[in-house]
Amino acid sequence: SAVISQKPSRDICQRGTSLTIQCQVDSQVTMMFWYRQQPGQSLTLIATANQGSEATYESGFVIDKFPISRPNLTFSTLTVSNMSPEDSSIYLCSVGLAGSLQETQYFGPGTRLLVL
């Protein structure tokens, strides 16, 4: 597995502001992902963070709202822009690692965001 850290671990923000979440991995990884987990819900993939190119967004998520950077193979950021209370959620980064038979994903500890 990999050691994945996220900063901040939690934040309380005012509506209309933006927050940038950082994800750091202790080894180089090809695949990095950003998920959202709303209260009482399962995980929803926001986008795949691609090193050296634009992120690949899932249906319902757009770059203007969730800009993502991936400057190298160990680091990525997700920005939640122009926040509203509906953005209150846990944001998780994950990395894909090759297992013995199939690729597996490992998650960072998450960032708890509350928007007032």
Added chain:
Amino acid sequence: RKEVEQDPGPFNVPEGATVAFNCTYSNSASQSFFWYRQDCRKEPKLLMSVYSSGNEDGRFTAQLNRASQYISLLIRDSKLSDSATYLCVVNLYGQNFVFGPGTRLSVLP
């Protein structure tokens, strides 16, 4: 139909009980399967991969039925520490992981 479906529970079982969770998936071309465990206010953690022949890891047994598009997780001799939400995850090779809604388990003393 949702891509991955699970019984949300909660399953409340006494210590030492055997409990089974089921999961169905809609895409017959799905190629890899996993069970993750998520404790309250924590990130999901890989519990075990699910292989075609079925596999066991201690008290945990995972089964895959491709014909029925069905995955199961069996927990034997359940412990208090097994209390968590269990997420069924399906991956279409080269595509993204799809997470089920999770099944909540409470093991009671």
